[in-house]
Amino acid sequence: THQWRGIIEEYRDRLPVTDTTAVVTLREGGTPLVPAQVLSEVTGCEVHLKVEGANPTGSFKDRGMTMAITHAKEAGAQAVICASTGNTSASAAAYAVRAGMVCAVLVPQGKIALGKMGQALVHGAKILQVDGNFDDCLTLARGLSDNYPVALVNSVNPSRIEGQKTAAFEIVDALGDAPDIHVLPVGNAGNITAYWKGYTEYEADGPATRRPRMWGFQASGSAPIVRGEVVKDPHTVATAIRIGNPASWQQALAARDESGGFIDEVTDRQILRAYRLLAAQEGVFVEPASAASVAGLLKAAEDGKVDPGQRIVCTVTGNGLKDPDWAVAGAPQPVTVPVDAVTAAERLGLA
Ligand code: F0G
Numbered sequence: 001t002h003q004w005r006g007i008i009e010e011y012r013d014r015l016p017v018t019d020t021t022a023v024v025t026l027r028e029g030g031t032p033l034v035p036a037q038v039l040s041e042v043t044g045c046e047v048h049l050k051v052e053g054a055n056p057t058g059s060f061k062d063r064g065m066t067m068a069i070t071h072a073k074e075a076g077a078q079a080v081i082c083a084s085t086g087n088t089s090a091s092a093a094a095y096a097v098r099a100g101m102v103c104a105v106l107v108p109q110g111k112i113a114l115g116k117m118g119q120a121l122v123h124g125a126k127i128l129q130v131d132g133n134f135d136d137c138l139t140l141a142r143g144l145s146d147n148y149p150v151a152l153v154n155s156v157n158p159s160r161i162e163g164q165k166t167a168a169f170e171i172v173d174a175l176g177d178a179p180d181i182h183v184l185p186v187g188n189a190g191n192i193t194a195y196w197k198g199y200t201e202y203e204a205d206g207p208a209t210r211r212p213r214m215w216g217f218q219a220s221g222s223a224p225i226v227r228g229e230v231v232k233d234p235h236t237v238a239t240a241i242r243i244g245n246p247a248s249w250q251q252a253l254a255a256r257d258e259s260g261g262f263i264d265e266v267t268d269r270q271i272l273r274a275y276r277l278l279a280a281q282e283g284v285f286v287e288p289a290s291a292a293s294v295a296g297l298l299k300a301a302e303d304g305k306v307d308p309g310q311r312i313v314c315t316v317t318g319n320g321l322k323d324p325d326w327a328v329a330g331a332p333q334p335v336t337v338p339v340d341a342v343t344a345a346e347r348l349g350l351a
Helices: 035-043 061-074 087-099 112-124 134-147 158-164 168-173 190-205 249-259 268-282 288-302 341-347
Strands: 034-037 046-051 080-085 102-107 128-130 181-185 211-217 262-266 311-316
Touching: 034 168, 035 046, 035 268, 035 288, 046 168, 046 249, 061 080, 061 087, 061 158, 080 087, 080 134, 087 102, 087 112, 102 112, 102 134, 102 211, 112 128, 128 134, 128 158, 158 190, 168 190, 168 311, 181 190, 181 288, 190 249, 211 249, 211 288, 249 262, 262 288, 262 311, 268 288
Parallel strands: 046 311, 080 102, 102 128, 181 211, 181 311, 211 262
Antiparallel strands: 034 046
């Protein structure tokens, strides 16, 4: 009787819906806020992980997609389109199924994780691999939605931001107030925009007495906001945030400056170190892009930028199962044994 109803029902009065809106939902949101013991010890702070990989399609995109697809359906759209590094397409494809709509997907050829491609395929999306990067895909998708009867569901669609702001509400509801610092990976910069909007609304209306400083982290090979210029040929192992010209660039700068935060970069090596730490020491398996937030926190701590005693939330944006290559690579292959207890016990170091 107390099942979580999805973010639109749970936060209906804070979202742009009417009494007659037919909600398209997979009961997204309501994700765990997990205390991070090792990260807390290392930083001397109270660190929590907002585990967005627990959403129905395995990433935070579902919060935005329930809102975007609900609005597209309400407006009479029969088809939606998105550019994606993988997670948006997986989410759009699933929600389009719920709404009985066609979903078109443009992805950078060879640069999306297999799990995400599998999701878009099994949900029946029409997929084109584009001989270009994410930024090229987004340009194409915008043009197609301008000229054909198909609704764009990338985060340049304001409905996406409305849905995604609910993650900030959940965090304040769980902690009793906003944290001191909120740490996020930054790609197209929709999510940092959405969290800042959510925290701002909750402070204005009472549930929170303050707003956090927003810390965003890009991958070094894809860090246009840090560099202050478009990156023509972005690269990183964190394919989800392999983006050279973020659509919400200005909004990310606003979130940074209004909150007194910063946007910095982390190397692929730092991302993979945080990825392994999260799995091996916190028990939380995320995809590489998600680990950019934690890599950034660790970098800031090493640089002496983290005063002890603060309350910090890191969003880990996507599930590790989407892109398991990095979990398997470099790990020793498990040995094969006969069906024999003595051998098994020996090999496991039990005997
Ligand atoms: N983490 C993951 C796992 C993502 O998939 C993305 C974006 C981000 C972080 C960055 O969020 O773009 O709002 O700054 N993925 C998009 C996609 C681009 O197509 O799935 P952002």
